[in-house]
Amino acid sequence: MSEVTIKSIAKALNLSPATISRALNDSHEIKQATKDRVLAYAKAHNYRPNPFAKNLKTGKTNLIGVVIPFLSSPFFLEFIEELYRAVMPLHYTLIPFQTQNQETLEKEALDFLTQQNVAGIIISPAHENSNATFLEKIHNDTCPVILFDRIQHGLKTHKIGIHNSMETYKATEELINKGRKKIAFLCGKDIGNTKDRIRGYKNALHNNSIPFTEDYIIYADYQDPNQDIDEELRSTLSALQDRNLLPDAIVGGTDTLSIKILGILADLKLHIPEDVAVIGFTNTNLADYLQPALSTIKQPTQKMANLAVELLMELIAKVGKRNDMDYQSFLLPSQTFYRKSTDI
Amino acid sequence: MSEVTIKSIAKALNLSPATISRALNDSHEIKQATKDRVLAYAKAHNYRPNPFAKNLKTGKTNLIGVVIPFLSSPFFLEFIEELYRAVMPLHYTLIPFQTQNQETLEKEALDFLTQQNVAGIIISPAHENSNATFLEKIHNDTCPVILFDRIQHGLKTHKIGIHNSMETYKATEELINKGRKKIAFLCGKDIGNTKDRIRGYKNALHNNSIPFTEDYIIYADYQDPNQDIDEELRSTLSALQDRNLLPDAIVGGTDTLSIKILGILADLKLHIPEDVAVIGFTNTNLADYLQPALSTIKQPTQKMANLAVELLMELIAKVGKRNDMDYQSFLLPSQTFYRKSTDI
DNA sequence: TTGTATGCGTTATCAT
DNA sequence: ATGATAACGCATACAA
Numbered sequence: 045m046s047e048v049t050i051k052s053i054a055k056a057l058n059l060s061p062a063t064i065s066r067a068l069n070d071s072h073e074i075k076q077a078t079k080d081r082v083l084a085y086a087k088a089h090n091y092r093p094n095p096f097a098k099n100l101k102t103g104k105t106n107l108i109g110v111v112i113p114f115l116s117s118p119f120f121l122e123f124i125e126e127l128y129r130a131v132m133p134l135h136y137t138l139i140p141f142q143t144q145n146q147e148t149l150e151k152e153a154l155d156f157l158t159q160q161n162v163a164g165i166i167i168s169p170a171h172e173n174s175n176a177t178f179l180e181k182i183h184n185d186t187c188p189v190i191l192f193d194r195i196q197h198g199l200k201t202h203k204i205g206i207h208n209s210m211e212t213y214k215a216t217e218e219l220i221n222k223g224r225k226k227i228a229f230l231c232g233k234d235i236g237n238t239k240d241r242i243r244g245y246k247n248a249l250h251n252n253s254i255p256f257t258e259d260y261i262i263y264a265d266y267q268d269p270n271q272d273i274d275e276e277l278r279s280t281l282s283a284l285q286d287r288n289l290l291p292d293a294i295v296g297g298t299d300t301l302s303i304k305i306l307g308i309l310a311d312l313k314l315h316i317p318e319d320v321a322v323i324g325f326t327n328t329n330l331a332d333y334l335q336p337a338l339s340t341i342k343q344p345t346q347k348m349a350n351l352a353v354e355l356l357m358e359l360i361a362k363v364g365k366r367n368d369m370d371y372q373s374f375l376l377p378s379q380t381f382y383r384k385s386t387d388i
Numbered sequence: 389m390s391e392v393t394i395k396s397i398a399k400a401l402n403l404s405p406a407t408i409s410r411a412l413n414d415s416h417e418i419k420q421a422t423k424d425r426v427l428a429y430a431k432a433h434n435y436r437p438n439p440f441a442k443n444l445k446t447g448k449t450n451l452i453g454v455v456i457p458f459l460s461s462p463f464f465l466e467f468i469e470e471l472y473r474a475v476m477p478l479h480y481t482l483i484p485f486q487t488q489n490q491e492t493l494e495k496e497a498l499d500f501l502t503q504q505n506v507a508g509i510i511i512s513p514a515h516e517n518s519n520a521t522f523l524e525k526i527h528n529d530t531c532p533v534i535l536f537d538r539i540q541h542g543l544k545t546h547k548i549g550i551h552n553s554m555e556t557y558k559a560t561e562e563l564i565n566k567g568r569k570k571i572a573f574l575c576g577k578d579i580g581n582t583k584d585r586i587r588g589y590k591n592a593l594h595n596n597s598i599p600f601t602e603d604y605i606i607y608a609d610y611q612d613p614n615q616d617i618d619e620e621l622r623s624t625l626s627a628l629q630d631r632n633l634l635p636d637a638i639v640g641g642t643d644t645l646s647i648k649i650l651g652i653l654a655d656l657k658l659h660i661p662e663d664v665a666v667i668g669f670t671n672t673n674l675a676d677y678l679q680p681a682l683s684t685i686k687q688p689t690q691k692m693a694n695l696a697v698e699l700l701m702e703l704i705a706k707v708g709k710r711n712d713m714d715y716q717s718f719l720l721p722s723q724t725f726y727r728k729s730t731d732i
Numbered sequence: 733t734t735g736t737a738t739g740c741g742t743t744a745t746c747a748t
Numbered sequence: 749a750t751g752a753t754a755a756c757g758c759a760t761a762c763a764a
Contacts, residue, residue, distance in 0.1 A: 049741055060751045065743060075749060092503050097741035099440040100756045115469060125459060128486065137500060139483060142472065156481060159436050274676075307677030332618075333651030335679035393757055404735045409759055419733060441757030444740045 048089045057085060068093070099161055108356065109157035110140040111150060111167040117299045118328035119193070119343055120168070126349030127166070134357070136163070143170040150175055158186050164356040168193040172236055188359035190352050193343075195373060196236045202355045203373040204348050208237050211341050211378045212244030215323050216295055218380075220252045222388045224293035224321055228260040228284075230277075230305060231297035241297045241325070259289055264301055273301075277308050285312070293386075296324025306334055306385065322385040336384035344376045351376070392433045401429055412437070443505055452700065453501035454484040455494060455511040457538075461643045462672035463687055464512070467536070470693030471510070478701065480507070487514040494519055502530050508700040512537040516580055532703035534696050537687075539717060540580045546699045547717040548692050552581050555685050555722045556588030559667050560639055562724075564596045566732045568637035568665055572604040572628075574621075574649060575641035585641045585669070603633055608645055617645075621652050629656070637730075640668030650678055650729065666729040680728035688720045695720070 050068070054061045059078070067074045067082035068091075085091075099105055108131060112120045124140055131138060139162065141153035150170040157165055164187050169175070171194075179199050183189040188201070195203035212229075219227055229245045231238045242261065249256050262280055264273050284290050294309075296302030302324025306316060314320050316336055323339040331338040351374060362369075394412070398405045403422070411418045411426035412435075429435075443449050452475060456464040468484055475482060483506065485497035494514040501509055508531050513519070515538075523543050527533040532545070539547035563571055573589045575582045586605065593600050606624055608617050628634050638653075640646030646668025650660060658664050660680055667683040675682040695718060706713075 047741095050743095051741070061742080062744085062752075063750055065741095066750085069743085073749060078749080092499075094444070094741050095503060096440040096443040096505065097756090098743080100438070100444055100740090100758090101742045101744085103756085115465065121459065121465065125486075137483070139481070142469075155436075159439060161440065303674060304677045307679060307681070310679050330647060330674070333648045335651060335654050337651070391757095394759095395757070405758080406736075406760080407734055409757095410734090413759080417733060422733080438757050441740090442759080444742090444756090445758045445760085447740085 047094075048086075048091045049094070053082065053085055053089070053091060057081060103161065105161045105163055106136045107157075107160055107162040108136050108138055108353075109153070109160070109162040109165040109167075110138050111143060111153050111157075111165065111169075112140065113143050113145050113168060113170060113194075114300075115140070115142050118303075118326055118330075119299045119345065122327045122345040123192070123349055126346045127353065129346075130350050130353040134353070145170050147171070147174040151178065154178060154182060158182055162187055163360050165189045166352050166356060167191060169197050172196050173198050188356060188362075190356050190359070192348055192352055194236045196239070200371055202359075202371050204351055204355075205237075205373070205375055206343050206378045207375045208240035209244035209247065211325075211380070212241040212295065212297070213248045214244075215341055215380060216245050216248035217252065218382070219293040219295070219321055219323065219386065220248065220254065222321065222386065224388070225254055226260070226289070226291045227254070227293040227295060228262055228291035229295050229297055230262045230264065230301050230324075232263065232265055232301065238297055245295055245297075259284065260291060262294075274304070274308060277305070278311060281308070281312055290314075291320060293321040294323075296322065296326070299324075299326045299328075302326040302338065302340070303328060303330070303334070306336075306338060310335075316385050317388050321388055323380075323382075331381070331383065334385075336387075339381060339383045339386040341378050341380050343378050347376050391438075392430075392435045393438070397426065397429055397433075397435060401425060447505065449505045449507055450480045451501075451504055451506040452480050452482050452697075453497070453504070453506040453509040453511075454482050455487060455497050455501070455509065455513075456484065457487050457489050457512060457514060458644075459484070459486050462647075462670055462674075463537070463643045463689065466671045466689040467693055470690045471697065473690075474694050474697040478697070480697075489514050491515070491518040495522065498522060498526060502526055506531055507704050509533045510696050510700060511535060513541050516540050517542050532700060532706075534700050534703070536692055536696055538580045540583070544715055546703075546715050548695050548699075549581075549717070549719055550687050550722045551719045552584035553588035553591065555669075555724070556585040556639060556641070557592045558588075559685055559724060560589050560592035561596065562726070563637040563639070563665055563667065563730065564592065564598065566665065566730065568732070569598055570604070570633070570635045571598070571637040571639060572606055572635035573639050573641055574606045574608065574645050574668075576607065576609055576645065582641055589639055589641075603628065604635060606638075618648065618652060621649070622655060625652070625656055634658075635664060637665040638667075640666065640670070643668075643670045643672075646670040646682065646684070647672060647674070647678070650680075650682060654679075660729050661732050665732055667724075667726075675725070675727065678729075680731075683725060683727045683730040685722050685724050687722050691720050 050061045050064045054064045064082055067079045114120055127138055143150040147170050176198050179189055183201055190202050191197055192204040195205040246256050264277055296305055303326055305322060309316055309320055316322055325341045327342055327345055331340045394405045394408045397408045408426055411423045458464055471482055487494040491514050520542050523533055527545055534546050535541055536548040539549040590600050608621055640649055647670055649666060653660055653664055660666055669685045671686055671689055675684045
């Protein structure tokens with residue numbers, strides 16, 4: 045069971061290790077006959093290069109670090125699955141990390157990844173400018189970094205996201221066109237994408253002469269595990285109801301909240317979409333099975349993942365000559381699915 | 389920006405590389421003063437050991453391979469998240485792979501993982517005895533392997549799962565106790581866990597003098613992407629309805645199907661739980677937000693993950709002396725949550 | 733207590 | 749077209 049190495053092959057074939065190495069790497073300076081012998085032997089004995097030795101020598105790996113806030117968010121999960129698909133045929137491997145929106149955990153992840161000599165990193169940062177200097181250092185000195193989804197970050201690199209304000213604008217306006225006027229916006233902390241989405245929401249109201257009120261921005265900090273979000277949302281909505289301010293439509297600004305809100309409204313004996321229409325940001329394919337089926341703004345995870353990999357490969361190939369790059373921001377179009385929850 | 393290595397530290401401190409290495413590894417044969425100097429310098433200059441060199445020398449890594457069928461299944465997702473939690477304080481890192489229930493993809497994953505010299509592997513196999521000989525070889529010659537969830541596999545090692553037949557028995561009997569007699573069982577392919585669950589289902593019927601009929605085993609091959617499962621399920625149920633055989637209760641035998649079935653029943657204008665009560669296997673915390681809230685048999689992902697890591701660490705520590713081990717099967721208790729979908 | 737020397741498996745430089 | 753040799757960064761057997 046001893047491992048088969050270049051050295052052992054060399055011994056077996058009466059060649060030098062150098063020749064074996066070259067033959068395995070299909071070097072032009074090795075004659076075909078020798079290559080054939082070597083390759084045949086290697087295959088027969090199931091030779092597999094030691095990635096550690098190779099890296100020690102070359103400093104290169106086929107690893108890609110992926111850093112996301114949560115695996116449990118449908119969008120990120122789907123994105124990662126698409127990444128796997130995109131990366132496998134290229135013989136790269138993913139090392140995924142979650143940050144739970146915490147900069148320190150993000151730091152740990154980045155530490156580990158750089159130590160593992162990853163060829164590149166694809167990241168949706170814990171929050172705006174989290175680990176800014178560290179990421180910059182990594183990107184400049186170590187390996188290329190690409191931002192996705194949460195692209196409100198100072199790092200100068202390619203950024204892949206969606207047009208958050210526009211998508212939210214369209215969704216909000218759709219509700220307005222259907223006759224709704226008391227439209228609430230549901231979101232977590234007021235950061236990054238949420239900001240843009242609130243802007244789109246406000247603009248839609250404004251351009252349709254509907255006054256904006258802070259009452260209708262419903263914050264639910266879904267990051268705080270100590271907080272009972274269900275209860276909080278329920279009471280917020282009841283309070284609005286008591287003040288005769290119950291919204292007749294809700295735009296869900298975050299992935300996880302969008303899924304929960306239907307159940308919570310039902311608990312309050314509210315009919316969807318008759319009493320309250322709902323549309324949410326989320327990538328879960330469950331939207332169809334919710335009751336009623338949830339209208340959703342679906343981010344183009346596949347295109348995002350493919351583009352991320354494509355751009356990263358480009359940067360990896362550029363080896364260090366990245367100082368004078370002009371990086372781009374890609375805002376890919378989302379797709380909105382109107383289902384029963386907005387079928388007024 | 390040149391890398392700081394043991395050698396560079398040695399030069400800077402006028403010591404030999406060996407001393408540095410020993411100091412960094414807290415060897416007893418180095419005096420405290422030297423250790424302090426070395427450690428101080430290392431920290432100040434952000435020394436980080438090269439894992440590739442280390443592995444080349446020692447043959448050890450802190451990587452753990454995780455092989456699961458799908459990331460998109462709530463159970464597996466939750467399990468992986470728990471694994472992350474369990475493994476992080478031990479300074480191990482996960483490399484997750486999906487097999488899509490395909491033995492060849494599983495083989496590829498295992499190939500990669502062994503090549504990466506992972507310290508151990510935690511796997512829920514693609515199917516019964518998939519890659520049996522390969523896994524045995526890995527477990528005996530390369531690194532310890534632990535099975536979870538799908539533990540109907542010939543590999544002689546620790547196995548962590550739940551008591552599928554018993555849990556299904558209890559769930560089925562609960563429905564019977566609530567007066568339901570036409571109870572259907574919903575599942576994917578008839579393999580592994582599903583077999584056991586069907587057995588529990590049948591036993592419950594039998595012990596309560598309810599005749600079993602094949603009509604009530606509803607197969608939906610959720611692995612085939614070409615198949616429109618929704619449509620298939622809908623038509624299967626309509627057909628039963630036409631024959632006046634509509635079940636008055638459904639036990640969902642798989643994670644993903646359990647989530648879908650509510651929406652499908654609603655499409656058929658059936659009331660839950662009045663017309664059809666539903667209970668399903670699933671770990672999604674969405675169960676509460678479904679309409680109506682879904683009764684679920686929830687697998688103890690946290691305990692499973694913790695136990696898996698604990699056992700794996702034991703085996704890793706045992707270094708090769710695993711021939712005469714007596715391996716155990718752990719069947720951890722699940723928790724059943726009765727919600728509105730069975731509230732008859 | 734510290735230093736010297738060697739080798740892990742690979743690639744690369746130089747020679748033949 | 750092939751071989752000899754060194755080097756990547758680290759840990760360890762042996763020497764001092």
